[in-house]
Amino acid sequence: MAMDARGAAVALLDAVLGEGQMLGQVLDDPKGPLAGVPPQERARAQRLAGSVLRHLEQADRVLAPFLRKSPPLTVRNVLRLAVVEIAVEGAAPHGVVHSAVDQVRHGNRTGHLTGLVNAVLRKVEPEAFAGLPPQRMPMWLRKPLVGLWGREVVSAIEAVQAAGAPLDLSVKPGREAPGEALPTGSSRVTGPGQVSALPGFEAGDWWVQDAAAALAARLLEVTPGERVADLCAAPGGKTLQLAAAGAGVVAVDISAPRLGRLRENLARCGLEAEVVAADVLQWDGGLFDAVLLDAPCSATGTIRRHPDLPFVKDGSEIAALVELQAALIDRGLGMLKPGGRLVYCTCSLLPEEGEAQLEAALARHPGLVAERVEIAGVEPGWWTGAGGLRLRPDYWAERGGMDGFFMARLRRG
Numbered sequence: 001m002a003m004d005a006r007g008a009a010v011a012l013l014d015a016v017l018g019e020g021q022m023l024g025q026v027l028d029d030p031k032g033p034l035a036g037v038p039p040q041e042r043a044r045a046q047r048l049a050g051s052v053l054r055h056l057e058q059a060d061r062v063l064a065p066f067l068r069k070s071p072p073l074t075v076r077n078v079l080r081l082a083v084v085e086i087a088v089e090g091a092a093p094h095g096v097v098h099s100a101v102d103q104v105r106h107g108n109r110t111g112h113l114t115g116l117v118n119a120v121l122r123k124v125e126p127e128a129f130a131g132l133p134p135q136r137m138p139m140w141l142r143k144p145l146v147g148l149w150g151r152e153v154v155s156a157i158e159a160v161q162a163a164g165a166p167l168d169l170s171v172k173p174g175r176e177a178p179g180e181a182l183p184t185g186s187s188r189v190t191g192p193g194q195v196s197a198l199p200g201f202e203a204g205d206w207w208v209q210d211a212a213a214a215l216a217a218r219l220l221e222v223t224p225g226e227r228v229a230d231l232c233a234a235p236g237g238k239t240l241q242l243a244a245a246g247a248g249v250v251a252v253d254i255s256a257p258r259l260g261r262l263r264e265n266l267a268r269c270g271l272e273a274e275v276v277a278a279d280v281l282q283w284d285g286g287l288f289d290a291v292l293l294d295a296p297c298s299a300t301g302t303i304r305r306h307p308d309l310p311f312v313k314d315g316s317e318i319a320a321l322v323e324l325q326a327a328l329i330d331r332g333l334g335m336l337k338p339g340g341r342l343v344y345c346t347c348s349l350l351p352e353e354g355e356a357q358l359e360a361a362l363a364r365h366p367g368l369v370a371e372r373v374e375i376a377g378v379e380p381g382w383w384t385g386a387g388g389l390r391l392r393p394d395y396w397a398e399r400g401g402m403d404g405f406f407m408a409r410l411r412r413g
């Protein structure tokens, strides 16, 4: 029997919480647990698993009084899904309980736990959910952020993360996109739906890109005809912006599969760029008027779109990333013509991948300056004293927030 959306959601949760896999990895794996699940069911499963991961702490709190002994992970995930569906998704309890019992009955060596699942789900009070604070970030991330911005800001970020992310679109000049126009020029679509079904998708009038991410290319302010390198470019949101602004773009990334997506995006939107598969640290493409460097990072600014991240990452890779980011900055600066500019950005909340990288780059390169420029919709308070732009998920909280990002524009003397 083909797996339905609930079964697929539990399989996703098992892979994230049991095997430390990211949701995208599991969904893209042709031999993974979701192989053969029809697209609509997969999409619903992804949405449900995401909702559970955003509310796992509360679900466990609500379930705890009724579980003297912790059942196997897959049964816990069935219970968590049921509680979240009722309390957060507003599903009818009767159908949810019936489905949960059914899943456990037909599961791998879980049939003997149907009675427990039935009894627990009939006792829990999903209303108890409402009084609980939003799920906290893991301590390795939360602690430094509380030190930096205080508890209130961190709680506001967590509230935005729990609500999930709307869909932001960057619009090709002269075209239109559905949704609400944001102050920085992106369009925001709320509510679930298939991206490819939105008006203008086939025509390539817009592409999906978080509103905060879209500010990096704006900060670079390219003009038509400039030679621009987009380093670490795939899947290409920023390449599309630079190409749409009329620059001659060379897009470089180390990952061939991700560059495949970049090429698809260029083709759909009728835009052009030279695409190079290479390690930026080894690549020599001559000199450029401007460079955009979107360096690999902890991606801790994207938790509202990637609720699996806090359960898979533990911060152990950050030191190596910080080293790589500094090497990439130095390489990118070396590609600039005299007087050229480089925008460095990361979708990280952590200062070592943002503010501290700016400070260290300025110290390593005498004559280098950080430039602050006017960007429509960017509030003065988002700039740091050193001339970087710190974007936090709780900015525009009432509208659904934005990704956390740090970006800075550096000019070579």
Ligand SMILES: C[S@@+](CC[C@H](N)C(=O)[O-])C[C@H]1O[C@@H](n2cnc3c(N)ncnc32)[C@H](O)[C@@H]1O
Pocket: 231, 232, 233, 234, 235, 236, 237, 238, 239, 252, 253, 254, 255, 258, 278, 279, 280, 281, 294, 295, 296, 297
């Ligand atoms: C944050 S993502 C880039 C997102 C992209 N700029 C966009 O706007 O769609 C970071 C990218 O860096 C690439 N990458 C990591 N190390 C690299 C290296 N040494 N050389 C080139 N690309 C690298 C990864 O493959 C990944 O696609």
